[in-house]
Amino acid sequence: xxxxxxxxxxxxxxxxxxxxxxxxxxxxxxxxxxxxxxxxxxxxxxxxxxxxxxxxxxxxxxxxxxxxxxxxxxxxxxxxxxxxxxxxxxxxxxxxxxxxxxxxxxxx
Numbered sequence: 476x477x478x479x480x481x482x483x484x485x486x487x488x489x490x491x492x493x494x495x496x497x498x499x500x501x502x503x504x505x506x507x508x509x510x511x512x513x514x515x516x517x518x519x520x521x522x523x524x525x526x527x528x529x530x531x532x533x534x535x536x537x538x539x540x541x542x543x544x545x546x547x548x549x550x551x552x553x554x555x556x557x558x559x560x561x562x563x564x565x566x567x568x569x570x571x572x573x574x575x576x577x578x579x580x581x582x583x
Contacts, residue, residue, distance in 0.1 A: 503536030
């Protein structure tokens with residue numbers, strides 16, 4: 476299975492809504508007492524962004540990753556994953572997501 480690639484225009488607000496499920500199309504997992512974090516890194520492992528995480532419906536596994544200011548993101552390839560720490564302290568991460576940062580044509 477090919478890795479997921481997200482396309483993002485530099486300067487646009489990055490907003491990624493997620494629902495954590497037990498398996499693909501399975502029931503949502505209650506993330507009420509979980510910690511979630513995610514970072515975007517360039518291909519040399521340099522940190523581009525630490526996303527803010529907002530729990531939208533924790534009982535339904537729904538949360539959002541956000542970066543409001545992406546004007547300084549350099550166009551090119553980057554990668555991210557999402558790390559979960561459950562109530563028992565077990566840490567798990569998603570597969571790596573590829574992010575293609577595109578040059579913006581409308582900017583200051």
